[in-house]
Amino acid sequence: MHIQLGGIDYAILLIYFAFVIGIGWVLKRYMKGSSDFFLSGRSIPAWVTGLAFLSANLGAQEVIGMAASGAKYGIMTSHFYWLGAIPAMVFLAIFMMPFYYGSRARSVPEYLKLRFDEKTRGFNAISFAVMTVFSSGISLHALAKLLQTLMGWDYNACIAVSAFIVLVYIFLGGLTSAIYNEVLQFFMIVLGFSPLVFLALKDIGGWSALKQKLIPVATSQHFAAGTWSDSWQHMGSSLENPMGVGWFGMVMGLGFVLSFGYWCTDFLVVQRAMAANSMSAARRTPLIAAIPKMLFPALVILPGMIAIAMYHAGDHFLPFVDNNPAKGIDYNMTIPMLLAKYFPTGLLGIGFTALMASFMSGMAGNVTAFNTVWTYDIYQSYIAPKKSDTHYLWMGRWATVFGILVSIGCAYLASKFNNIMDMLQLVFGFVNAPLFATFLLGMFWRRTTGHGAFFGLLGGTLAAAIFHGLALSEGAEVGIKGGWIATRLNFHSEMGQNFWMAIVAWTACFLLTILISLATKRTKTDEELKGLVYSLTPKPETAHEPWYQQPVVLGVLVLVATLILNIIFW
Amino acid sequence: MNFDLRLPIGIMFSVFGVILVVFGAVSDKAIYEAHSLGININLIWGAVLLVFGACMLFLAWRAGVKPPQE
Structure with a gap:
């Protein structure tokens, strides 16, 4: 080779x-x-x-x-x-x-x-x-x-x-x-x-020939003929595509939580x-x-x-x-x-x-x-x-x-020790998933407090870990792939499991940050937040x-x- | 900072282009039958890299002969 x-x-x-x-x-x-x-x-x-x-x-x-x-x-x-x-x-x-x-x-x-x-x-x-x-x-x-x-x-x-x-x-x-x-x-x-x-x-033989030759790739795995050459048509449910992800998990998990969490923070x-x-x-x-x-x-x-x-x-x-x-x-x-x-x-x-x-x-x-x-x-x-x-x-x-x-x-x-690195990447996934909620509230809601942000972030991270402990994808073994608390949630693929984990972590962080912010005192004045919050910053x-x-x-x-x-x- | 990035990019890709064009011109045609569908891809892509490198050098030269931290 x-x-x-x-x-x-x-x-x-x-x-x-x-x-x-x-x-x-x-x-x-x-x-x-x-x-x-x-x-x-x-x-x-x-x-x-x-x-x-x-x-x-x-x-x-x-x-x-x-x-x-x-x-x-x-x-x-x-x-x-x-x-x-x-x-x-x-x-x-x-x-x-x-x-x-x-x-x-x-x-x-x-x-x-x-x-x-x-x-x-x-x-x-x-x-x-x-x-x-x-x-x-x-x-x-x-x-x-x-x-x-x-x-x-x-x-x-x-x-x-x-x-x-x-x-x-x-x-x-x-x-x-x-x-x-x-x-x-x-x-x-x-x-x-x-x-x-x-x-x-x-x-x-060009794009048309490629589409034809991808049909047996899809049908041999029991998917619809155009699955390898259509990007959205087979996203109706997680059973219809090789990614094992439905449209909502894809749009919210990848398109919003993970994507904005990475590119914006x-x-x-x-x-x-x-x-x-x-x-x-x-x-x-x-x-x-x-x-x-x-x-x-x-x-x-x-x-x-x-x-x-x-x-x-x-x-x-x-x-x-x-x-x-x-x-x-x-x-x-x-x-x-x-x-x-x-x-x-x-x-x-x-x-x-x-x-x-x-x-x-x-x-x-x-x-x-x-x-x-x-x-x-x-x-x-x-x-x-x-x-x-x-x-x-x-x-x-x-x-x-x-x-x-x-x-x-x-x-x-x-x-x-490949497993150690898998474990570390998993922990980083727990920390990163809720992060965009903290930034979004921080930049667009002046009432967000430091306590709200910090404990919201911790809560989101904890929610990600608990979700991972309760979820497992098809064919995966209990442990680093999930299900280490109890297998209550089953997914068709690890990707789908990760997207939903991100959605849960982000939502937990978002709600917790709002609740804790409302329950705690602001420590920053409007003057201090100029240039840091959308409504207080000149465009x-x-x-x-x-x-x-x-x-x-x-x-x-x-x-x-x-x-x-x-x-x-x- | 008085350093135009287009200069090293232009020089590097021009050098790569020259290497590929010369090698494409003198190499045995059998290697193209074995690899690149019989196309002398070294000659063609070497010319592309050479043109790209020359364009970058031209842009760097033009900026050199000619703007003002908010």
Whole structure:
């Protein structure tokens, strides 16, 4: 199953690494204070922050995982884009960026401190910091494991080289270096995978032929003929589609709770918009990102659909999990196997470098978010307040080293004890699910109190844990997959179970926050909440900007385009 | 910050484009029969990367020969 790279492929990979490190080295001279290192001095143009906003989310899960989902579920996977990303990105741009950018908060946890209180900030900062280094470690492990399987390279060497490259360019150039390299990685990924889609689609005979060849894929699993090529028609109930999710669970669970919870509150992506050079640029950042985002299914989901259609037509180029036919097809190998099938030496170097870039951009995004939250929200707030700016710049650099070292530790932990990482991701799921309710009430209801926010968040997290303990999906064993209290709720799929867990957690947090806020005293005056709450904040002036730079106009255009895509592939 | 990102992007993709075009022109046609449906994809995609890189360099140059923190 090994891919053979030629000398020219290695040359392309080395040139790419040289540019990545070179950008960090050039930017080092501009890192004069902590604001430059953590916030890019708020000097980055919108087109750069927009593409970085998208690229920071373009990690291994996106490229490898979405192609795998395209093979497993067909075009229904596009719900993660057209329903589970675009509406939230538009909401962030129009309604939430004015608070994040205008409040002078340097991070999302700091916004929570300004809006609520110290304990709410502490809870969010600590859980986020731990989560980002673990996510970075999981990304590192996935990369090393893939390279070991594909290339026969040494696992330890893969970990060391990729971690070292990310460390060097962030240590030198901070957030600016990460953002600039994310844009480089964005173009690398788009230009590296586009010919793959072209060749694979040409090979199968075009879109119409693909739809025909996907019919036996669906019918062999007892679904309706068009299940793999229609995105909405088979969402009537969870029994009608391979995702095992009905329309309400999909719209509320993915389209509202999880999507808005990630895109509107996760500092990893919001940090890119906060580095923009003006309020207008900060608001346009998610909208600029939304345009390529809505087209990404063609780049990452379509190859998966083509691969499974070919496989069913007799071209068995996809391997089995652990080479064991009893374990089924290893869908995560879809993109690597397509690269090996269609790319000759030369272009293979470009495609392989794009694959490496996707892993590294995800890891770098996590590390830069970690070093900012650690330095501003934990170190400066609780350990060493009132130090000089130079001291915090120094701490940011060493937090980068620490973050990378912990990521490496997590990668080895994931390689030895997969269940521990599953458990950690599950706990993070409990914490993240209710988070958007806290932000929504905080930004749009001035009566929300610090006690309401904190205990609402804890209540939502507890509700998620209890729901998980009572729910189990078909074929899953009691334990880490759920049902550890008692199996009272049965789901057709783990995805459906997770979507409903998010709905329950969000609802619990929302209601608890309202009730506790009504029962507790306000500690912030209207004056203190200016710039933090919608009704108390002057709206940003956009009338002087040309129509194509106005966030509301851009947002409506993006939503209309997304709606059209949903209708075309209904 | 006096650093135009389009410059390194333009240089890198121009270099990649040149590598692919040259390799596509001199390589054995058999590798394209084995992989890319008989299409000399290195030559074609190398040209695409070269054009993209050149456009980025042009934009960087144009910005260099020519705007003003709210």
